[in-house]
Amino acid sequence: MSRIDRREFLRYGALGASSLALSSFPFGGKILNFCPRAYALELASDLSTEEARYYKKLKDWVVECELCPRSCKVADRERGYCGVRENREGKYFTLVYSRPCSLNVDPIEKKPLFHFLPGTTAFSMATAGCNVNCKFCQNWDISQVRPEQTRNYFLPPEELVDLAVRYKAPTIAYTYSEPIIFYEYMYDTAKLGHTKGIRSVMISGGYIKEKPLVDLLKHLDAVKIDLKAFTEKYYKEVCHGELKPILDCLVTLKREGIWTEIVYLVVPTLNDDRREIDDMCAWILDNLGPDVPVHFTRFHPMYLLKNLPSTPVKTLEMARRTALKKGLNFVYIGNVPGHEGENTYCPKCGKVLIKRTGFSILSNDVVSGKCKHCGKMIPGVWS
Amino acid sequence: MRSRVVLVRHKDIFDNRGRLKRPKVTEALDAGLKALTGDGDSRDSLRKLFDASGSVALKLNCLAGRMLSTAPELTFSLAEGLHSLGVKKSDVIIWERTGRELASAGYSLNTKEGDFRVLATDSRGVGYSRSLFVSGKVGSLLSRIMTGIADFAINMPILKDHNLAGLSGGMKNYYGAIHNPNKFHDNNCDPYVADVNALPDIKNKNRLTICDCTRVQYHGGPGYKPQWCEKFGGILLSKDPVALDRIAYNILEELREKHGLKTLKEEGREPKYIFTAGDEEHKLGSCSIEDIDFVEVGLS
């Protein structure tokens, strides 16, 4: 992994005039495994002024954002909760269009998407901002800041797609922070990507209104949703969000037929109750069916939740057992490299289909979308 | 202990083109400081609040542009006052969150040795703290001007209506010191404004609030809306940030009533955070009118 620091970037990047006071930015500009020599990126000298696509104008220059269920009512010169949308004299703008702060080439397994082109890479990107504020956020240094507090690159959709092509990544992943808040950028990139054979996946908390979601899905190929808990209390107190709209989002994804996987971060004492997990699995079974993969992942102390221990592996195993017993077919354990719960098992013959450790694939016995051993169709996107 | 809040109003503070007269602003500030501490010389008033060998940060509010921001006439009158009692010019730090906002309000960034410093958190070499500060429901990075650069602070807000908070006065102005103010506008900013002001670097360093009420936007804030902006010709001062906001709340409601508008409470925008700031948990000052000595000074 080669991380570009600022000096290397200046040496190799094709920099025009950048008026940003970079030393005042605590965060961002994360390019983790992305070769600077191969591609010259330009730093953004300002924030974008692309008009937002989902809002309505109220009186006295107030606007109401219609992108996510928070429905921020934003006065002139103010921003919505996500910090990346600004009202200027009654017109609403996204400030992060073409302004990513993080770029990486990641294994698709890192998203995690286990039933989507296993063993391939995803050109992964994010801008600053998020429409919730989870106390355990591991990327809070980009998600919980404003775009002027990150080092941003100027990367229009066509160049982003071009980068994915150059890096031979079949997929672009909108990830790390919350892609919903850079909706317009994601939408245009995903749409363009399809014309060049590049797929798009959204890694999201799912806090979005139905209309923009349905419009976007025409250009996406898979979605991963963080279902953070199964109680409104948790969503309110730990995430500053709501559960109901996330469940609605999942139902919409099912109805629209897009490949979806769910991640449930198991946080000790806060959402690790067996009954809560059981209720969630029952809901998934009833509303989404048995084939949606569910990943129970391990929490580590982070951001505003440093007073809790990492999730015991036996808690994750309890969650996995509960889900399997309920009738879900593909249940995984995440953030425990080498655990048997990382593997995909055939729900019919029980044989290991995809053997993983961490983000690596050790073997793959899914052939033409079927179990190599018994021929059962395995749901997912395999080619 | 009772808190004192002083309102100075000067009838002759604007010239006939609506611009502030600097000498009259200075006169009003001088009278306000003396009335606040009971001293015969405003330098003595300030001397009681600061150690002149330290640096003092003046937090402005420049969100709404030149017509509704902390007036340079007031800011530099105070800066000169601080200098006259022995604070080095370069130890007076006039600041806002961004250089863009400062420029829009008529300030130029300045780091020249021997001058008053005009800085923004986004100025080169400033930025936010590396670590998070947590207070109640708030978890934020703080401007390094508050955590590292300044020894003391004077809050210099303006008084205006705010579509979410109800009122933007003294305490709300410190939203400009944190990196994520957009996260704290729910529930009329309650208890978040109180939580932000309870952060130790704000609570302990802020010694005085001087609220520019020369123009007061009584409706349609926080942006500038001329149809609801009154030339009030006042300056509000207090050592108690809660008491100052409590009086500011009354002023705003009186103006709203005068112009036939509903109360903030009727509009669902009561600035509840003022009362939270004064509660047993926060204890940031007096929120009860009965505990406040309100002194009005008229100049002409």
Ligand code: SF4
């Ligand atoms: S997308 Fe941002 S501005 Fe729009 S409603 Fe959600 S949080 Fe508010």
